[in-house]
Amino acid sequence: MSGTQDGKEQEQAVPSEAKLSRFPPRRQFFAFAVVGCFLLCACGMTTVRAGAWIAGILSGESSATSEVKRAAAYPWPSNSASLTVAVSPSVAESLRERAGKFNGLRLRTPDGEMMQVEMVTRSSSEIVAESLQQPGFQAVVPDSSLWLDLIEVRWATLFPTESGTLTASRVGQTTLFAVSPVVIAVQLNAAQQLGWPHQSIGWQEVHTRAAAPSTNFSWGHPSPESISGIAATLSKFHAGAGITRGLTTEIATRADVVDYVRQAERAAIVLGANGRSHAEPMQGERGANGEEGKVKGPLDAFVTQEQAVIAWNRSSDRGLSWLSGEGKAGPVFPNGQLVAIYPKEGTLWADYPFALLELDGRAGPAVTRNQRSTYRAFTRFLLSEDSQYALLEAGFRPVDLTIDLMAEPSPFAETGIVDPLSPQTLLTLPPQPVLEIVMDAWRLSMPPVNVMLVVDTSDSMKGSKLSGAKIALQGFVDQMQGDGDRIGLVEFGSGVKQFGSLHMLDAEGRGHVLYMIESMQAGGSTRLIDALWAAQSELTDLVDSEATYAIVVLTDGRDNDSEYRLRDLQRAIQGGQNQVFVHTVAFGRDADAGLLEDLARIGKGRFYRADETTIEEIYRQIATSIQMTE
The missing domain is CATH 3.40.190 (D-Maltodextrin-Binding Protein; domain 2)
Structure with missing residues (x-):
């Protein structure tokens, strides 16, 4: 079937690739039963929502890199047939190979648009977080249906409906293609x-x-x-x-x-x-x-x-x-x-659900009719004989139960190191x-954390920058849940505007820190090094050998008025009684990335770039990194 044939015909049957090697079609009942039983359970799981328990996981999730890259909500054309899929890292390579084969078929929609599939790699937390906004993708493949459940629970929280009415779903058609x-x-x-x-x-x-x-x-x-x-x-x-x-x-x-x-x-x-x-x-x-x-x-x-x-x-x-x-x-x-x-x-089990998102156009473009056609066509392609064998060769178990996992040259037949008849028991x-x-x-094994938040509220932080920073900082405080965790704050501009010493995060202390964050106001120049000096002075001589010490500094500009110099700060941090880790955030393009990278190196921390769309995720990532540091 050529790429110029009628689109309806092409949606009915995806052409097979050139048939190369094939596994013998022999059946093995017990191997089928293992996968079959799981698939029955998985199909049920996709309709039973796990609940808000997974929501707590998001507070500990982060990007794999120090610069979070969200999928931008590009205004794709209303007739677009290009489908972008956010996929779990563990299956990304295999799906990219399949997408390349699919794109090579040059299928077209009924109105003549070329069907194309593109994969972007995302962690589960990024898939969830971006799906709740207006993502630059229209479909997702996390490693478990549980993440789809989380999207639905959080979507229902964001857009509640009146009692007795149906809740709008964010997750649409879903298919399992490998486990x-x-x-x-x-x-x-x-x-x-x-x-x-x-x-x-x-x-x-x-x-x-x-x-x-x-x-x-x-x-x-x-x-x-x-x-x-x-x-x-x-x-x-x-x-x-x-x-x-x-x-x-x-x-x-x-x-x-x-x-x-x-x-x-x-x-x-x-x-x-x-x-x-x-x-x-x-x-x-x-x-x-x-x-x-x-x-x-x-x-x-x-x-x-x-x-x-x-x-x-x-x-x-x-x-x-x-x-x-x-x-x-x-x-x-x-x-x-x-x-x-x-x-x-x-x-x-990892069940890799392939789900179409129901983007309804509230905050950006809606999923097009042609993108839905591409989703259906690629779904059929993944379930085709060629794709099921390709996934098997990559080490996944296909959902096609007619495929014999133990027949040569299946990877399950090569050695005894993997067992297609296992697992015999599922955790509940x-x-x-x-x-x-x-x-x-x-958190049970984590030492207490002492953190000083250093925040630039100079004149250039006015408006949405400061509003976004406040939300990110409040999220950071909320994420710190250790019994012995303490947080302090240094707000600076032409000088230190607010200095809050470390507060234990009980109800009173947490409220005090959040009040200081909310009361921040923009104005003045940028005395960054002086503010860091004040923060490190609070941490370096504390006596708590079991605790983790960290400074998290955010600025959108360049130090232009400090009395202390970088070398002074370096001597203080590296010569103090406690190891103080320094994490730095360059907020926007005008921040002095070179200085912030030097500070992170001196403090054995990490340097991050952020903008108003990623600042919350950056602070979630930093909070997780600090809490998991001994």
Whole structure:
């Protein structure tokens, strides 16, 4: 079928690619049953909304880079047939390859517009956050249907309806095209020491091995910003309570369970969406391997998806970003074979829902009729025989149950390191209140945080800049939830306008900090170094060896009136009693990026660029980074 044929015909059947190698069409009942049972559950899951418990995850999520790049709401033409899809990092490469093949077919809509599909990589938090605004994409593929549930819950909160009326949906048609179970990827020799392949291994064995003082076993997992992180964190509560099902609020908050989870969190490398962990040195520090900004390693085990294990063993990628599906933390496994362990207590699945967003034109262009046609055509293409085999070759499990996972040359038939008959047991998600506790588990192992917020309110910050900064700062304060966390504030212009010493974030202290933020007013010049001097003086000589100390500075201009110099500040920060990390935010194009980069280097922190559309996300990212730093 050529690209010039009638569009209606082309929507009815997507042409097949040239048929290359094919797997034998033999069936294996048990392998089908494993995937089939999951797909039945997944289909039901997409219609049952998980609830607001996931909303808390957003406060700990961030971009993989120091410069957050939102998809701009480009005013695409009303007849556009180009579909932009925001995809999870762990499936992005495979979907880009499929999109290239699809675009090569040169299909057209009934009115003659060329169908094109483009992929943009986004973390789950970015997919959710941007979907609630006016994104530059029209469809999404997160790693789990749970994120679609979150979009719907938050959309209903943003646009409530009267009682008895139907709630407008933000998520439209949804299709599953591939799945992959969450596994524990273990180095071959470490797996054998755990008892593989002769005995079943579970989360409990991994926790016990990592906590044992006589062994040198290290493991890690993503934070609960991905389906892999949710599974790993839930397992700690189950292990601490000695159960595999039925976690309740009473059990999850029991002193012995909380203590177990706290120790288990400290025994693991927990990575956030930006690929950083509380066990990882800040930018500029040297890790155990002598490399800058890397996780101290190597690890013996890491929680990820089955597909990542297959890719690793094929030498497709040696980076942790592939294994975690997030970030750029660098390699944590030495070269060598990994084994996929399917925890005997149960696990979760990544189901990769391909969903069309119902952009209704409230804040930007609506999804066009032609884009809907492209979505349907690409959906059929992903479910075609060619695509299902291509996804299988990449290590995913296809949703086409007629495909034999154990027939050559399927990656599941190559070795015994992955098992198409597993997992035998699925973890069940507890009720909303319990999951809120689980999602906040990483805080149990975090030291208290002392943060000074340094804010430029010079004359150039008037108007929307200052309004946006206030919202971002208020969000930062809200995100700090540790029992011992303290925040202070330095507002500056021609001098220090407000100086708020560190306040414990109880109800009174939190209210005081928020009041100071709200009362900020623009005016004056920019005495940046002097303001930083005041902030570091508050932190450097405090006596609390367990705490984390940080300064977060925002400016939109250049230092033009300070009495202190950069070298004075450097001596004070590097010579003080406490290690003070300095994170800097260049707000707009006129900020002195060179100076701010130097300050971040001196303070072993990070430099960020922000504008009025990204400032809130930047401060969420900084808050997470600070809280996960030891």
